[in-house]
Amino acid sequence: MAKEVGVKIIEGKTCLSTGFLADAFGVTKKTVNQWEKKGCPKISHGYWYLPDVLKWRDEANRQMPEDVDIETMPITYQKVFYETQLKKAQTENADLKNAIARGDYLLKSDAIAELERYFIIFKRSALGLVSKIGVDIAPYVDEVEARRVENKIRETINDALEQFAENGICKET
Known part of the structure; x- marks a missing residue:
């Protein structure tokens, strides 16, 4: 057959x-x-x-x-x-x-870990910017005013970061 x-x-x-x-x-x-x-x-x-x-x-x-x-x-x-x-x-x-x-899809755990690393770096960079601005404005204002501006910028950045993520969940403002 x-x-x-x-x-x-x-x-x-x-x-x-x-x-x-x-x-x-x-x-x-x-x-x-x-x-x-x-x-x-x-x-x-x-x-x-x-x-x-x-x-x-x-x-x-x-x-x-x-x-x-x-x-x-x-x-x-x-x-x-x-x-x-x-x-x-x-x-x-x-x-x-x-x-x-x-490779079109990622493991959820890998994506979360990568985002956590990214936001840690972002936070450090944003807060490092505060000190740089303080140093840059120091020659133009007195030391007390430079510290006051630096603290105001730090508070603003911290507020923005807190609004962006609360308990690991993005929050709408």
Whole structure:
């Protein structure tokens, strides 16, 4: 018995055989052939382009009126509906796994640690600016006035930092 070839390039598209497509959706070859009769697009005899099939199934589900109760539908329609929902969820899961593998997402703990480091440096820099301003204005005003300005700036920066974050949570002003 000859082994069926499951994948073939047709018109520059990677297509699946009826058997492979049936396996991918967890249905029988007969079910796939019934889809063809209902309008499912096919590239050539026995070969299907998966994105076209998924689009067809998605459109078939979208054509369903919003007020239709899935539970009252015939079991074959329920099966197609839930299979499509499963495939969508599996696709979303695979997309998420790929995005994580590409590094599109960070661990929450890493992001929090990096933000904490950033804000510690920011706070030190802002408070260091107070002393620099005090030194810069000292030649133009007496020492008491320079200290008073320095303290006023320090209070303003501390107030701003307290308003920005309270108990680790950003606070709106």
